[in-house]
Amino acid sequence: MQTNVGLLGYGTVGAGVARIISLEDALLCQKVGWPLKLAKAVVRDLSGRRAFPAPPGLLTTDPSEVVANPDVQVVVEVMGGLEPARTLVLAALESGQHVVTANKALLAVHGREIFEKAAQSGREIFFEAAVAGAIPVIRTLKEGLAANRIQSVAGILNGTTNYILTAMSRGGATFEEALKEAQELGYAEADPTTDVEGADAAHKLILLTALAYGVLPALDDIRAEGITKLAPADFQFAEALGYVIKLLATAASNPEDGRLEVRLQPAMIPKGHLLAGVNGAMNAVMIRGHACGDIFLSGAGAGMMPTASAVVGDIVEIARLANSQSKLTKPSLGWQSLKAETVKPASDIWSRHYLRFSVHDRPGVLAAIAGALAAHNVSIAQVIQKEADPGTGQVYLVMLTHSAPVRSLKAALDDAASLEGSLGPARVIRVEEFREGR
Amino acid sequence: MQTNVGLLGYGTVGAGVARIISLEDALLCQKVGWPLKLAKAVVRDLSGRRAFPAPPGLLTTDPSEVVANPDVQVVVEVMGGLEPARTLVLAALESGQHVVTANKALLAVHGREIFEKAAQSGREIFFEAAVAGAIPVIRTLKEGLAANRIQSVAGILNGTTNYILTAMSRGGATFEEALKEAQELGYAEADPTTDVEGADAAHKLILLTALAYGVLPALDDIRAEGITKLAPADFQFAEALGYVIKLLATAASNPEDGRLEVRLQPAMIPKGHLLAGVNGAMNAVMIRGHACGDIFLSGAGAGMMPTASAVVGDIVEIARLANSQSKLTKPSLGWQSLKAETVKPASDIWSRHYLRFSVHDRPGVLAAIAGALAAHNVSIAQVIQKEADPGTGQVYLVMLTHSAPVRSLKAALDDAASLEGSLGPARVIRVEEFREGR
Numbered sequence: 001m002q003t004n005v006g007l008l009g010y011g012t013v014g015a016g017v018a019r020i021i022s023l024e025d026a027l028l029c030q031k032v033g034w035p036l037k038l039a040k041a042v043v044r045d046l047s048g049r050r051a052f053p054a055p056p057g058l059l060t061t062d063p064s065e066v067v068a069n070p071d072v073q074v075v076v077e078v079m080g081g082l083e084p085a086r087t088l089v090l091a092a093l094e095s096g097q098h099v100v101t102a103n104k105a106l107l108a109v110h111g112r113e114i115f116e117k118a119a120q121s122g123r124e125i126f127f128e129a130a131v132a133g134a135i136p137v138i139r140t141l142k143e144g145l146a147a148n149r150i151q152s153v154a155g156i157l158n159g160t161t162n163y164i165l166t167a168m169s170r171g172g173a174t175f176e177e178a179l180k181e182a183q184e185l186g187y188a189e190a191d192p193t194t195d196v197e198g199a200d201a202a203h204k205l206i207l208l209t210a211l212a213y214g215v216l217p218a219l220d221d222i223r224a225e226g227i228t229k230l231a232p233a234d235f236q237f238a239e240a241l242g243y244v245i246k247l248l249a250t251a252a253s254n255p256e257d258g259r260l261e262v263r264l265q266p267a268m269i270p271k272g273h274l275l276a277g278v279n280g281a282m283n284a285v286m287i288r289g290h291a292c293g294d295i296f297l298s299g300a301g302a303g304m305m306p307t308a309s310a311v312v313g314d315i316v317e318i319a320r321l322a323n324s325q326s327k328l329t330k331p332s333l334g335w336q337s338l339k340a341e342t343v344k345p346a347s348d349i350w351s352r353h354y355l356r357f358s359v360h361d362r363p364g365v366l367a368a369i370a371g372a373l374a375a376h377n378v379s380i381a382q383v384i385q386k387e388a389d390p391g392t393g394q395v396y397l398v399m400l401t402h403s404a405p406v407r408s409l410k411a412a413l414d415d416a417a418s419l420e421g422s423l424g425p426a427r428v429i430r431v432e433e434f435r436e437g438r
Numbered sequence: 439m440q441t442n443v444g445l446l447g448y449g450t451v452g453a454g455v456a457r458i459i460s461l462e463d464a465l466l467c468q469k470v471g472w473p474l475k476l477a478k479a480v481v482r483d484l485s486g487r488r489a490f491p492a493p494p495g496l497l498t499t500d501p502s503e504v505v506a507n508p509d510v511q512v513v514v515e516v517m518g519g520l521e522p523a524r525t526l527v528l529a530a531l532e533s534g535q536h537v538v539t540a541n542k543a544l545l546a547v548h549g550r551e552i553f554e555k556a557a558q559s560g561r562e563i564f565f566e567a568a569v570a571g572a573i574p575v576i577r578t579l580k581e582g583l584a585a586n587r588i589q590s591v592a593g594i595l596n597g598t599t600n601y602i603l604t605a606m607s608r609g610g611a612t613f614e615e616a617l618k619e620a621q622e623l624g625y626a627e628a629d630p631t632t633d634v635e636g637a638d639a640a641h642k643l644i645l646l647t648a649l650a651y652g653v654l655p656a657l658d659d660i661r662a663e664g665i666t667k668l669a670p671a672d673f674q675f676a677e678a679l680g681y682v683i684k685l686l687a688t689a690a691s692n693p694e695d696g697r698l699e700v701r702l703q704p705a706m707i708p709k710g711h712l713l714a715g716v717n718g719a720m721n722a723v724m725i726r727g728h729a730c731g732d733i734f735l736s737g738a739g740a741g742m743m744p745t746a747s748a749v750v751g752d753i754v755e756i757a758r759l760a761n762s763q764s765k766l767t768k769p770s771l772g773w774q775s776l777k778a779e780t781v782k783p784a785s786d787i788w789s790r791h792y793l794r795f796s797v798h799d800r801p802g803v804l805a806a807i808a809g810a811l812a813a814h815n816v817s818i819a820q821v822i823q824k825e826a827d828p829g830t831g832q833v834y835l836v837m838l839t840h841s842a843p844v845r846s847l848k849a850a851l852d853d854a855a856s857l858e859g860s861l862g863p864a865r866v867i868r869v870e871e872f873r874e875g876r
Contacts, residue, residue, distance in 0.1 A: 134730035136582030144574030147750030291747035292572035309729035312585030
């Protein structure tokens with residue numbers, strides 16, 4: 001007996017999967033109970049350099065050697081992108097194959113269709129590698145914390161942006177300088193848009209929301225904001241105020257109104273909090289459940305071997321589950337019960353905020369801005385104003401507010417921006433409180 | 439269709455399990471696919487106060503209403519202790535029931551017999567709650583990181599001792615004072631021996647070693663040391679040297695000699711390390727694998743609801759696995775392949791050490807101690823000597839050594855203890871390095 005694994009894609013992650021299955025055959029055989037065998041790997045082009053050399057005969061350009069091939073029990077999709085990944089994954093499930101994927105965009109966009117197909121076919125779709133690399137966050141939400149009503153999931157889900165924010169925080173670099181350094185060291189791609197504008201982390205957040213709440217929000221439902229507008233001054237003020245700036249993905253239930261808050265945005269994290277200590281390209285997730293309390297998981301969120309570790313962990317579990325050869329009557333997640341619940345509009349969310357105004361150093365500016373906030377019932381908790389730049393007469397006025405609805409804050413800031421002495425819209429960063437627990 | 443659950447024991451954890459199964463029935467039904475039902479709970483005494491009131495008819499004093507009762511599919515052992523727990527668990531597995539247990543002592547002492555019985559019967563024994571409460575460390579080692587050769591597992595596995603060490607570190611308290619505070623707040627029991635002498639954490643370490651390496655060491659194989667000998671001075675010196683003292687459980691493979699190091703002892707952890715930030719009653723585990731790198735997990739390691747969260751998570755998974763009603767051909771762990779590999783004797787382990795000597799403030803004492811270390815090839819990295827107490831003439835001489843075998847260190851310290859001016863044996867604490875990664 002053996003389990004045959006077919007790869008769709010043989011890039012960095014595919015090569016990592018092939019490396020583990022080839023070199024750790026004895027270990028995997030012990031875990032599964034019989035050998036795992038690499039059957040075929042579908043690529044666009046048979047030539048080209050590989051991070052782990054493909055054994056002779058492994059590579060093919062014909063997807064039908066893997067998808068719907070009755071000799072292949074597990075299909076591993078590591079090609080990325082939406083098409084042809086979607087068509088191939090659906091066809092594999094339809095034909096009775098189990099699927100492992102590392103493709104967060106595919107599941108975030110076409111998840112409903114794919115999970116329904118898996119349920120209809122009685123087949124599994126596993127995706128531990130799609131969120132936070134080797135960190136077992138999917139398995140923890142699905143299984144370990146199955147007894148919990150999840151109150152919130154908050155995570156640092158993108159290594160590229162965390163690397164850049166860590167560099168900006170430590171070295172006083174601008175965003176552009178830190179991005180360039182990250183690109184030189186291989187932490188950011190030549191076109192970093194998907195990472196720095198937040199789409200990658202937002203896709204992962206959509207999957208965590210689905211696991212925690214059975215709700216698969218659309219990308220448009222999420223208040224998603226990247227890190228491109230952060231300036232060195234924000235990091236200096238954060239440091240002075242006792243915070244660290246992170247790109248934080250959060251899904252939280254609100255017991256008062258029963259609606260979900262789902263947001264991805266730069267956030268001020270109190271320095272003592274575990275998430276504040278997650279630096280460089282590391283990822284981390286904090287899950288709060290009604291019974292378990294706060295569970296914190298961290299580790300490498302990307303890279304060839306950490307991602308391959310997660311993919312092969314899924315293959316091992318599927319190989320063992322598929323043992324009976326009988327149809328599973330119920331797939332892992334209860335995805336068939338995905339709710340269409342609405343996510344709370346960003347403007348309805350309450351929060352404390354950090355505001356950085358650029359103003360002319362003139363009498364009455366502070367009073368006018370404070371007045372604009374007061375007019376919309378946004379209460380100020382703390383103010384910092386430093387000496388003006390003698391050359392420009394420009395000064396930063398920084399305020400921490402008490403908790404207020406984003407709607408009120410936005411109205412107040414619109415008023416403030418049009419005040420005499422204002423030099424443009426304020427920079428706004430959410431201040432996280434993590435009430436109760438840690 | 440439903441899955442019937444029988445409890446052995448209805449103490450704090452049993453009541454927590456009953457609470458979740460009773461109050462979260464809709465959630466659990468969604469996760470499993472059909473209802474979980476509490477069938478019976480076996481107790482010694484039907485009267486008595488319960489942390490969650492037992493539904494009418496639940497309690498019984500007759501174990502045969504749960505064990506080997508064909509109407510009960512999952513037996514949950516939360517009675518603690520070795521007997522009758524061992525006999526009842528073996529009988530349940532023998533009769534074809536699956537077992538969930540929170541009993542680390544039972545598995546550490548009788549694990550071989552119990553896991554063999556589970557394998558023979560084709561039944562599962564799950565024990566997420568036995569190590570680190572709600573933190574999904576068992577599941578992560580068994581499943582999430584199945585593709586990894588595990589290089590080390592290092593953890594803070596006992597909340598009572600971590601609470602005491604945190605108090606000693608922050609407040610300058612003696613061990614006795616901190617223990618008293620922990621007892622008053624419910625973090626330590628009236629008889630704290632099992633916690634403070636290290637047996638509880640050692641039992642958990644045995645289980646982690648079995649999961650990571652397929653080796654179930656005996657308690658005698660482990661270098662196990664509690665926290666009762668630590669003094670306020672050690673915490674002050676640790677702070678000055680950039681370390682935090684934690685009771686650290688470690689299992690590590692050594693690629694050079696192929697032997698396992700398994701140890702439980704107070705250790706100096708560098709301040710910046712994630713494990714150094716685990717305070718109060720929290721637990722944490724750092725797992726290093728060849729593909730995943732360092733994975734860090736932390737959360738509540740004990741308490742009614744966190745422990746019940748882990749137990750019910752196991753029940754949910756077993757209920758779903760047991761769905762097919764067919765025998766599982768291979769239990770989760772490959773326990774049948776437990777190796778009898780020898781664990782490295784403590785004296786063969788290499789490490790850096792912190793040494794605190796109490797000496798008379800006399801000329802030549804430092805030279806003589808340094809000479810004793812040099813004679814055994816133990817090299818000194820750093821020395822601190824403060825002004826002597828004018829009343830007693832007594833002084834602490836603190837040294838950090840370079841890495842040396844414990845055997846050599848011990849010989850050197852024996853020599854040093856008999857030197858003139860020595861006021862008794864040195865206090866020795868391992869200094870952790872966590873080379874590579876974090």
